[in-house]
Amino acid sequence: MTPNHSKIKHYEVEERLEALRKYSNNCSLNRIEMGDTKIGIITSGISYQYCKEVFGDNASYLKIGFSYPLPDEMIKEFASKVEKLYVVEENDPYIEKEVKALGIKCLGKEIIPICEELNPDIIRRAILGEESKGNYGSELKAPSRPPVLCPGCPHRGIFHAVSKYKDVVAAGDIGCYTLGMNAPLNVTDTVICMGASISGGVGLQKADMADGRQDKKVFAFIGDSTFYHSGVTGLIEVVYNNSPIVTVILDNSITGMTGHQENPGTGKTLQNRVAPVIDIETLVIGCGIKKENIRVVDPYKLEETKKAVKEAHDSTEPFVIITKQPCALIKEVMKRRVNLKCKVNEEVCRKCKMCLKTGCPALKFQNGVVSIDESMCNGCEVCKQVCPFTAIEKVGE
Numbered sequence: 001m002t003p004n005h006s007k008i009k010h011y012e013v014e015e016r017l018e019a020l021r022k023y024s025n026n027c028s029l030n031r032i033e034m035g036d037t038k039i040g041i042i043t044s045g046i047s048y049q050y051c052k053e054v055f056g057d058n059a060s061y062l063k064i065g066f067s068y069p070l071p072d073e074m075i076k077e078f079a080s081k082v083e084k085l086y087v088v089e090e091n092d093p094y095i096e097k098e099v100k101a102l103g104i105k106c107l108g109k110e111i112i113p114i115c116e117e118l119n120p121d122i123i124r125r126a127i128l129g130e131e132s133k134g135n136y137g138s139e140l141k142a143p144s145r146p147p148v149l150c151p152g153c154p155h156r157g158i159f160h161a162v163s164k165y166k167d168v169v170a171a172g173d174i175g176c177y178t179l180g181m182n183a184p185l186n187v188t189d190t191v192i193c194m195g196a197s198i199s200g201g202v203g204l205q206k207a208d209m210a211d212g213r214q215d216k217k218v219f220a221f222i223g224d225s226t227f228y229h230s231g232v233t234g235l236i237e238v239v240y241n242n243s244p245i246v247t248v249i250l251d252n253s254i255t256g257m258t259g260h261q262e263n264p265g266t267g268k269t270l271q272n273r274v275a276p277v278i279d280i281e282t283l284v285i286g287c288g289i290k291k292e293n294i295r296v297v298d299p300y301k302l303e304e305t306k307k308a309v310k311e312a313h314d315s316t317e318p319f320v321i322i323t324k325q326p327c328a329l330i331k332e333v334m335k336r337r338v339n340l341k342c343k344v345n346e347e348v349c350r351k352c353k354m355c356l357k358t359g360c361p362a363l364k365f366q367n368g369v370v371s372i373d374e375s376m377c378n379g380c381e382v383c384k385q386v387c388p389f390t391a392i393e394k395v396g397e
Helices: 003-024 045-054 072-081 094-101 120-128 157-162 176-181 198-210 224-230 232-240 282-286 304-316 331-336 382-386
Strands: 032-033 038-044 060-064 084-088 168-171 188-190 217-222 244-249 292-298 319-324 343-344 362-366 369-372 392-395
Touching: 003 319, 038 045, 038 072, 038 094, 038 232, 038 292, 045 084, 045 120, 060 072, 072 094, 157 176, 157 244, 157 304, 157 319, 157 382, 168 198, 176 198, 176 217, 188 198, 198 217, 198 232, 198 244, 217 224, 224 232, 224 244, 244 282, 282 292, 282 319, 292 304, 304 319, 304 382, 369 382, 382 392
Parallel strands: 038 060, 038 084, 168 188, 168 217, 217 244, 244 319, 292 319
Antiparallel strands: 032 060, 343 392, 362 369
């Protein structure tokens, strides 16, 4: 839209907003429910149900379902009918600010938490000063535990290989591989938004060069889906600026974290129809990365992966590692690997705990003994390759 047209359209936008304001004051999505007028509550969403549970007919309600623009006339009418007005909403005080802007006195975030979810107990305590009349939970709390990469996750091998380099700064991205930041891997240093691993990695590399020295090696980790979504432009930026960072594209043949949606590299659409496969290596070459600076590895094969990481680490040019191994939770993969397991030979095991440094949740160390939970193991053999005493054996075919 050209500037001249945008000026005209601005008037139309304002006219539409005024029409919507009038609609908001008359639509059925916003409704007043009069009960006891000593307490009036303006609320929306699930907070309305919580308030009804606490107060029932002992309060009056303005239930807002159409929230922008807010029903200003309805709010004024409701406020005039109650003695004390509360605004109950989760998180930021959007409705509350608008109500106060109308010159209406109300209580909201002065007494109601601004963080996390609300519940009937919190509302009862805030407005009535009373504790719960029922038992909504248990005194017993589940032990806290950090999220971890799944047993057999193909990302584990590459993270384990990179973790050996203490001069690496790792820029992460949005996906399961964000968990590379957790112990014992301790690889990922930054996570901002989709695609920021590569473009942010360029920034980190340039900042490190500010004093004329390159003290750190930047690795940017990005999944296949995220690379298709917003990583390609970042890789072009790497080439254009001749930034000698290492881009690691974790190709697990699916969009893992959000529920196994297809992507341009899987050969299927979201409707499960056949689609062209956009080959990542070809795309990387198209972005300008030299073919001799690309390594495609199986992250289950640690020696192959370590070799690629060393070559990338020592390179003075833009470098790309593509790891190719499907997500361990894909149904077809689970069926194919159902009988593949690893087992600890206790007679050979020296209890050095080197295998535990892979961070696999199938590995356990209890009562001075290392064991593998066969119900979780998918036989990826990363722990087997890490063990310096060959105490871990492959079981099944």
